[in-house]
Amino acid sequence: MTAPNVRVRFAPSPTGLLHVGNARTALYNWLFARRTHGVFLLRIEDTDLERSETRYEDQLIEDLRWLGLEWDEGPGQPAEATGEMGAYGPYRQSERLAVYAEHTARLLAEGKAYRCFCTQDELEAERKTAAAVNGPQIYSRRCLNLSPAEIEANIAAGKHFAVRLRIEDHPLRFHDMVRGPVEFAAEAVSDPILVRSASGVSAGVPVYNYVVTIDDALMGISHVIRGDDHISNTPKQVAIYQTFGWKVPEFAHLSTILGADRERLSKRHGATSISTFREMGYLPEALVNYLALLGWGAEDGNTETFTLNELTQAFSLERVTASPAIFDFDKLNWLNRHYLKQTDPARMAALAWPYFAGRFEHLDQATQHLLGPWFGRLLALFLPHVDHLDQLPAKAAPIFGYDLEAACANEENIAVLAADSARTVLGELGGYVRAHNGRVTPDVFKEWMNEIKAATGIKGKDLFHPVRIALTGAHSGPDFDKVLPLIEDGAELALGISSVRDRIEQFVGV
């Protein structure tokens, strides 16, 4: 597939953390660019000086890179770096104010835009009047035909003015790759404000709808792929393209991502920002895969797992759904487990280590290197039991030791231990342990269990559960064959892990 002139952009405002909705927009832009051998650029929309923060920009950049979505043009990394990539910069809107001013002057000179001296109160009154008769809220154009003399007089009187675009009276149409042709009546648009009036904090700063359009046009954006909350803004932007005589690009408006209650996904639904998912121990490939599937399906209708590379082959904007999607943590977890299983041990160890560091009394004394293979085995054993990495320490905790009192106080454990058979089994096992020298290997252990079974006739759960509690403090967990050597080897690592022998003796002693 070749479309030589494809240029797309991801244009977030650095006013908060990158959340899954925006990340998905970034992903689709990136995929479309890669698929068509086009250019993907990053532009920072920081015209809201009050809310924009550099730390958010840095975080944004870090998150994008973590996801693997590199951009071809845009700000350098991190934000402080002066070097930008690309010939269409600057890529931060706060650095493009002169460009906007120049365009505004042109519009004013050509009579395509006009100064509006109406105050906020006057406009508010107009809106109320319109609302009273259930009419559309359209600006009255009171300032459209002011004479040059009146304008001068107003300015001389120190009156502040905003700049409005004069909307021509014809329908505003655009094409949306996911929704098809869209049309708005001109009267639905009203004459939009382009530049804020000189009162207030954001004095004379051009508004969003105006600057995106200028930037998209000047940066040669061929396809505007963004959230569908912009769909009603699009006619205004189309009008701006037209008054400048610029080619209107293709649009693709992506549906909203909702929470389980069909409300817009927000913090109260759980994790929503990319950095939070990262901290929780989700793999970027899982997140990317999941996000891709949220609003898009492969052509074969079957494949669910895609690497970023496979996605660039399979992705197409035409197959993106227009309907809103509900974020399903279960499916994300399934994908994360899928990728966790595929991750090679070295990467796994590196990723998992931070979750253990400092979590256990003696673990930080040991280096990861010292633990090496042992740590790897620990991970291999518990990985199938977690959805994301931060659950690992809790799952693996029994290997490091357990709280004897808490274990004995646990209701399910009490039920198990109350049986006569449990006392018998543990008594027998205590005997074997005391008579044994050296480490307890799985073979030795298995022999003991067989002998106890033969001698007492106790088997199955009655046999194993009490032993499991004595060893790990819980009646369930991975196979003894795996757990025993981990404990025994761990006991030799000076981590403060007590051996199988110690555990049983201590437990039986109670």
Next chain:
RNA sequence: GGCGUUAUGGUGUAACUGGUUAACACGUCGCCCUCUCAAGGCGAAGAGUCCGGGUUCGAGCCCCGGUAACGCUACCA
């Protein structure tokens, strides 16, 4: 209120230009494996496609009319 967008099992998606019993995945449930919990294997239930009309031999796909949800309706982005 105005304008716009959307509508297939609990969830995400499929279903070629209208054509057999609406498919796949997650989740759920059951079975197998097993001392247990996961993992893995096998299987099942779950929608008749928002509602009501219409066109057609035939409609999830086309047309008309509703309803609901969401978005915009800002000198926020």
